[in-house]
Amino acid sequence: MGRLHAEEMVLNMGPQHPSTHGVLRLKLTTDGEIVSHIEPVIGYLHRSFEKHAENLEYQMVTPFTGRCDYLAAMGSEHGYAMAVEKMLGIELPERVEYLRVIFAELQRIASHLVAVGTFGLDVGAITPFIYCFRERELILDLFEMASGARLLYNYIWIGGLAHDVPPGFVEKTYEFLDAFDERVTEYNQILTGNKIFIERAADIGVMTPEVAINYGVTGPSLRASGVNLDIRKTQPYSIYDRFDFDVPLGEGIQGTVGDSWDRYYVRVLEMKESAKIVRQALDQLPVEGDVKSAIPRRIRPPKGEVYFRSENPRGELGYYVVSNGKNVPLRVKMRSPAFSNLSVINEIGQGFMISDVIAILGSLDIVLGEIDR
Amino acid sequence: MIQSLANWILSFDILSGMGQSIAWGISLFVVSALIFAFVAVNAIVLVYIERKVSAFMQVRLGPMRVGKFGTLQTVADALKLLQKEDIIPEKADKPLFVIGPWIILVASVVTFAAIPFSDTLLAANMNIGLFYVVSISSIVVLGIVMAGWASNNKWSLYGAMRSAAQIISYEIPVGITLIAVVAVVGSLNLQTIIQAQAGSSNLFHWIPIPLPNWFIFHSPFLFLASFIYLIGATAEINRTPFDIPESESELVAGFMTEFSGLRWALFFLSEYANATLVAFLVAIVFLGGWQSPFADYKGAQISLLIVTLVSIMWTIFVKTKVGRLSVYPLGLSLLLVVAAWLFPGFAVWLSSPGLFWMLMKVAFIIFLLMWFRWTFPRLRVDQLMYVSWKVILPISIVNLMGVAVWMWLSGEIQF
Amino acid sequence: MIEFVEEETQNPTVVIDASAMASVCTYLKEAEVLQFDSLMNLAGHDPDGESDLSIIYHLHSTVLDHYITLKTFTPRENGVVESVANIYRTADWHERETYDLFGVKFNGHPDLKRILLEEDWEGHPMKKDYTPAEFYRGMRIEKVK
Numbered sequence: 001m002g003r004l005h006a007e008e009m010v011l012n013m014g015p016q017h018p019s020t021h022g023v024l025r026l027k028l029t030t031d032g033e034i035v036s037h038i039e040p041v042i043g044y045l046h047r048s049f050e051k052h053a054e055n056l057e058y059q060m061v062t063p064f065t066g067r068c069d070y071l072a073a074m075g076s077e078h079g080y081a082m083a084v085e086k087m088l089g090i091e092l093p094e095r096v097e098y099l100r101v102i103f104a105e106l107q108r109i110a111s112h113l114v115a116v117g118t119f120g121l122d123v124g125a126i127t128p129f130i131y132c133f134r135e136r137e138l139i140l141d142l143f144e145m146a147s148g149a150r151l152l153y154n155y156i157w158i159g160g161l162a163h164d165v166p167p168g169f170v171e172k173t174y175e176f177l178d179a180f181d182e183r184v185t186e187y188n189q190i191l192t193g194n195k196i197f198i199e200r201a202a203d204i205g206v207m208t209p210e211v212a213i214n215y216g217v218t219g220p221s222l223r224a225s226g227v228n229l230d231i232r233k234t235q236p237y238s239i240y241d242r243f244d245f246d247v248p249l250g251e252g253i254q255g256t257v258g259d260s261w262d263r264y265y266v267r268v269l270e271m272k273e274s275a276k277i278v279r280q281a282l283d284q285l286p287v288e289g290d291v292k293s294a295i296p297r298r299i300r301p302p303k304g305e306v307y308f309r310s311e312n313p314r315g316e317l318g319y320y321v322v323s324n325g326k327n328v329p330l331r332v333k334m335r336s337p338a339f340s341n342l343s344v345i346n347e348i349g350q351g352f353m354i355s356d357v358i359a360i361l362g363s364l365d366i367v368l369g370e371i372d373r
Numbered sequence: 374m375i376q377s378l379a380n381w382i383l384s385f386d387i388l389s390g391m392g393q394s395i396a397w398g399i400s401l402f403v404v405s406a407l408i409f410a411f412v413a414v415n416a417i418v419l420v421y422i423e424r425k426v427s428a429f430m431q432v433r434l435g436p437m438r439v440g441k442f443g444t445l446q447t448v449a450d451a452l453k454l455l456q457k458e459d460i461i462p463e464k465a466d467k468p469l470f471v472i473g474p475w476i477i478l479v480a481s482v483v484t485f486a487a488i489p490f491s492d493t494l495l496a497a498n499m500n501i502g503l504f505y506v507v508s509i510s511s512i513v514v515l516g517i518v519m520a521g522w523a524s525n526n527k528w529s530l531y532g533a534m535r536s537a538a539q540i541i542s543y544e545i546p547v548g549i550t551l552i553a554v555v556a557v558v559g560s561l562n563l564q565t566i567i568q569a570q571a572g573s574s575n576l577f578h579w580i581p582i583p584l585p586n587w588f589i590f591h592s593p594f595l596f597l598a599s600f601i602y603l604i605g606a607t608a609e610i611n612r613t614p615f616d617i618p619e620s621e622s623e624l625v626a627g628f629m630t631e632f633s634g635l636r637w638a639l640f641f642l643s644e645y646a647n648a649t650l651v652a653f654l655v656a657i658v659f660l661g662g663w664q665s666p667f668a669d670y671k672g673a674q675i676s677l678l679i680v681t682l683v684s685i686m687w688t689i690f691v692k693t694k695v696g697r698l699s700v701y702p703l704g705l706s707l708l709l710v711v712a713a714w715l716f717p718g719f720a721v722w723l724s725s726p727g728l729f730w731m732l733m734k735v736a737f738i739i740f741l742l743m744w745f746r747w748t749f750p751r752l753r754v755d756q757l758m759y760v761s762w763k764v765i766l767p768i769s770i771v772n773l774m775g776v777a778v779w780m781w782l783s784g785e786i787q788f
Numbered sequence: 789m790i791e792f793v794e795e796e797t798q799n800p801t802v803v804i805d806a807s808a809m810a811s812v813c814t815y816l817k818e819a820e821v822l823q824f825d826s827l828m829n830l831a832g833h834d835p836d837g838e839s840d841l842s843i844i845y846h847l848h849s850t851v852l853d854h855y856i857t858l859k860t861f862t863p864r865e866n867g868v869v870e871s872v873a874n875i876y877r878t879a880d881w882h883e884r885e886t887y888d889l890f891g892v893k894f895n896g897h898p899d900l901k902r903i904l905l906e907e908d909w910e911g912h913p914m915k916k917d918y919t920p921a922e923f924y925r926g927m928r929i930e931k932v933k
Contacts, residue, residue: 009527042904050889127431196749199756200752211877216876318828318829331833355754
């Protein structure tokens with residue numbers, strides 16, 4: 001009787017699957033339930049954003065940036081606008097800066113709600129997902145009030161905003177903030193402290209800081225490994241240096257530092273911090289100011305290039321814009337955070353079971369739109 | 374019951390010339406049809422209830438359009454499923470693919486023959502009733518593995534294998550907890566088990582709170598056993614937190630992925646039949662079956678008064694603080710207590726055993742099962758196994774010994 | 789081999805030979821005073837339809853908090869650059885993307901294949917002189933007006 005030879009099976013979590021967040025294909029090589037190799041196959045949502053941008057004028061690229069990361073469109077537009085403004089050297093009115101920060105942080109809350117909700121959904125808790133979307137509806141109502149759209153806004157233009165916020169917006173945002181903090185406590189009660197959830201998420205997919213930095217992981221996934229890198233604090237852009245907020249780090253409360261539970265919990269805490277920032281921005285919002293006054297009539301940045309980083313809900317969103325003096329950019333490269341975040345999954349997912357791979361994928365919070373562009 | 378129905382048929386003058394065996398045959402057929410009808414209607418009602426309960430827990434409304442408050446939704450769904458194209462994958466194993474769902478359904482429905490719905494409604498009064506129910510209901514594993522294998526789909530196979538491992542592992546603690554109850558009663562006959570829970574006695578034999586003589590209040594060991602049985606039974610019927618085999622977000626639909634139309638409806642039917650079976654068993658074995666919780670009509674009135682007081686406290690201290698006042702606890706209990714005191718006949722009816730109490734208890738357990746499903750995330754398959762073999766099994770064995778010790782201490786058995 | 793360029797960009801930019809990329813990056817990562825442990829971005833760039841392609845590396849030191857930009861140039865067809873994928877694992881996918889869209893090969897990359905486009909796509913679209921083929925697997929490729 002020789003040794004039993006068990007073959008490894010290649011399992012395909014195909015592009016259509018309820019738990020891969022978007023059209024992502026994972027080729028899993030498994031021995032029974034234990035995964036030995038994960039190969040993500042992407043490109044199903046490639047829409048050639050960068051090639052399009054080379055044929056569009058600078059201001060016409062803005063709606064396209066929103067469509068790349070459709071769950072955090074305000075963040076994408078904000079990053080692009082700031083990159084071009086840096087090349088042009090524009091000084092923005094105060095009101096524009098404050099409003100942009102408010103929208104960016106509200107967008108961060110909305111995006112983290114989706115991340116938290118779908119992570120619960122991936123491990124089987126269906127109810128918190130519905131609760132998270134209940135809050136998200138309130139935020140989307142605010143966005144609709146301001147820009148007219150719920151998901152893809154074309155609102156943060158180069159040099160200002162598309163239009164000013166309507167009257168009643170500030171009050172409604174205060175109402176939302178007042179209701180929001182206790183909701184976060186509710187999520188903690190129903191999901192964060194749940195023993196079964198902790199068993200599914202703690203010690204799963206542990207990412208050490210060295211692996212995280214080497215693979216280019218940024219954002220909450222990096223901070224969950226204990227690395228204190230938040231672009232809003234290290235390289236403050238816009239007016240983030242005027243606000244008082246903490247950067248939550250993963251501390252390994254329920255397991256190892258850098259496991260999926262930490263990545264989830266950092267997002268929950270970041271929602272609270274973003275609510276703090278929005279409140280401070282609303283308090284300090286200048287009443288006067290024309291949001292369109294700094295928008296240049298013709299956008300022709302001088303020859304040169306810029307690489308501008310901003311803190312997207314998913315991580316470091318970088319825009320590498322090259323100009324040759326014309327009104328059409330020569331090159332727009334979007335360095336999307338989820339692209340690098342996803343590449344780490346083979347390193348941290350080995351040796352776990354298939355259910356754990358799904359939990360790890362959920363905790364990394366990817367959006368295929370910005371991975372494939 | 375079959376015999377009494379046969380006698381009833383023969384009691385008609387025109388039909389009396391039929392002969393015993395033919396009358397018996399007809400009544401057997403009628404009783405089987407009744408059981409199957411009960412299972413089918415039960416599934417239809419439960420699907421609707423599950424959707425409504427889950428919707429209310431998730432701050433939504435659920436089905437509202439088809440029929441008043443969406444009551445005809447399941448009927449519409451059933452009609453839709455019946456007229457779907459029957460797709461069998463090309464490389465699927467046809468005989469197993471066809472038979473698999475039927476085995477699961479038949480195994481679930483057949484167990485209802487031994488379940489006493491009330492003191493007179495019982496299809497087959499078997500001496501080995503409990504043993505019959507537990508053993509026949511384990512045949513569903515065969516159907517699940519057949520379905521998963523015949524689909525020729527790696528994901529279905531995963532689901533089927535996980536399910537087989539899960540069901541077989543949880544049979545053992547479930548069986549041992551039931552044996553603890555059998556040790557108290559001394560019989561496997563389900564009707565006897567219920568009749569042994571008549572009357573009222575103290576909580577845990579010595580604490581002087583008068584409670585119905587149900588086995589859940591018999592001793593701390595049986596109290597624990599009821600929870601262990603509930604957990605094990607949730608795993609047996611593949612419901613969250615143990616629904617790894619059909620985990621929606623991981624394996625699409627697990628072993629049910631390739632089945633569409635009527636075949637999928639059969640899976641669904643059998644899932645709710647299993648859930649009902651488990652609820653019946655909990656109600657029979659631990660909660661006194663068709664026995665009423667009230668000893669007599671005076672007991673009914675006083676108990677309802679206490680319940681009203683508790684609901685007043687609950688409304689004042691809990692509901693107003695949360696800010697969600699609703700009519701249900703207070704209004705319902707007020708209605709019941711006023712009716713009981715004004716109409717003694719109502720109180721007499723409340724305190725008499727019957728089908729009503731059995732269905733109440735079953736409904737409560739099913740509500741618990743639904744509550745679990747929409748609250749908890751699901752356990753991973755190895756955690757599931759860990760819970761079964763390393764947590765519940767040792768506890769249930771200790772339980773069995775504890776019950777024996779308790780019975781000796783409380784004087785029920787002598788050495 | 790190395791040329792230092794000061795431009796209006798915020799970070800100092802250094803132009804490096806394509807064949808020296810790996811050794812330069814190793815030095816940048818391990819030198820005590822530099823410690824560039826994070827590759828923020830790796831992009832390809834086609835300035836116009838004729839001259840050499842350029843590849844830009846944006847490096848960042850999380851420890852010492854300074855930035856540097858590296859540039860290298862390759863010929864338009866069959867350009868080869870030393871891969872830094874074993875030094876910065878970020879570069880693994882970024883180099884695959886640059887190969888996919890610009891046609892630049894990276895020497896020493898563990899698994900250089902297309903990432904965003906299909907495996908059997910012909911051509912490298914981000915080059916300015918790219919024209920798509922007539923057919924792909926029997927389907928006509930529509931011309932964009």
